[in-house]
Amino acid sequence: MAQIDAVFKAYDIRGTVPDQLDAELCRSIGAAFARFATEGRDRPRVLVGRDMRPSGVELSAAFAEGVRSQGVDVVDLGLCSTDMLYFASGREDAPAAVFTASHNPARYNGIKMCLAGARPVGEETGLREIKAMAAEGVAPTGPSGVAHELDVLADFARHVHSFVDVGALKPLKVVADTANGMGGLVVPAVFEGLPFDLEILYPELDGTFPNHPADPIQPENQADLRARVLETGADIGLAFDGDADRVFLVDERAELLSGSLTTAIVAAGILAKQPGATVIHNLICSKAVPEVIREGGGTPVRSRVGHSFIKALMADTGAVFGGEHSGHYYFRDNYRAD
Structure with missing residues (x-):
């Protein structure tokens, strides 16, 4: 088996393929996750999605085999973004896993998991137990689960539209750099029907990242977007x-808006409609937030860094929104997820 100690991190599973993460290990993790996440649930099922990395096809299929070995059904979401997965987990009230290594280079892959209702799985909320079970091995139980497919993209786009008064939106010129990542699938669907003139840079799904790494916090990966915003006179750029x-914004002068500033802007907009609400920010956000x-x-309520801590604090406080300097933004009405 590949290197189980190397791939289990604080909030997810991540490593290089196939030396650290391979199909055999993913099969074991799938069985362990199914056992852990569906215990005591009627009609147990697990949602499984993947990003555009070539290794995701084999690895997610192996994971699904492990899930089904526990008599648990698999709902195959196919290609999906992480926020689509959280939406599906919340709406379907089912545990879920998406194969992605986020901004890491092409040789990496990984797994982000959540419990039913998009509740986070981290080292303190299940990863430790899942790792132990996967290392020991989980024996098959009874008849295998069945698999079927589910496409949630259109429903996710409608869900995002429900956050705003679409009729009140003003026409804008928008440039989005999706960096050959899953934004190339999601952004066109979400922007359809909105009064925006949208241009997308690198919309093709390509897990080899031929144009630049999909890591927008690094200034060199913002260069093409910033140049295009200036060339076209766009009002805003999205990376x-x-x-x-995760998304970072640049303004009409192609200047970057930090995650802290974006958190403050979104918080102000939400508080204008929901005065008195609680908003979470992490401890490395600017003091201005x-x-x-x-x-x-x-x-304002300050949180430790990490999505599992922020989501737990949102649940405890009833917060409507949470933001991180790293470009993650969490909404109560999206099951406290991105």
């Missing part, structure tokens, strides 16, 4: 990572 759960939240009549 997505590989699994499209809690100041903006207070000025908007909201209650």
Whole structure:
């Protein structure tokens, strides 16, 4: 078996293929996840998706085999972004896993998992137990589960539209750099029907990342987007990572808006409609973020870095929104997920 100790991280599973992460290990992880995440549930099922990395086809299929070996059905979402997976997990009230290595180079792959309702799985909320079971091996139980397919893209786009008054949106020129990642699938669907003139850079799904790495926090990976914003006179630019759960913005002058600034802007907009609400920010966000939240009549609450901590704190406090300096933004109405 590949290197199980190397691939289990604090919040997900990630490693190079096939030396650290291979089909055999993914099969074992699938069985362990099914056992852990569906225990005591009627009609147990697990949603499985993948990003555009070539290795994802084999690895996700092996994972699904492991799930089915536990008598658990598999719902195959096919190609999907991480935020699509969270939406599906919340709507279907089912545990889920997506094969992605986010912004990492092409030789990597990984697994992000969540429990039913898009509840996070991290080292303190299941990963440790899943790792132990996968290492020991989980024996098949009874008849195998069955598999069927589900396409949630159109429903996800409608869900995103429900967050805003579409009729109140003003026409804008928008450039989006999806970096050959899953944004190439999601962005056109979400922007369809909106009053925006949209141009997409590198929309082709290609897990070899032929144009630049899908890591938008690095300035060199923003260069093409910033140049195109200036060339076209666009109002805004969007830079997505590989699994499209992080985004960075550039303004009409092609200047980067930090994750902290974007958190503050979104928080102010939400608080204008929901005064008094609680908003989460992580401890490396700018000091301006809690100041903006207070000025908007909201209650700022600081969190440790990491999606599992922020989501748990959102659940505990009833927060409507949470943001991280790294470009992750969490919404109560999207099951406290990106």
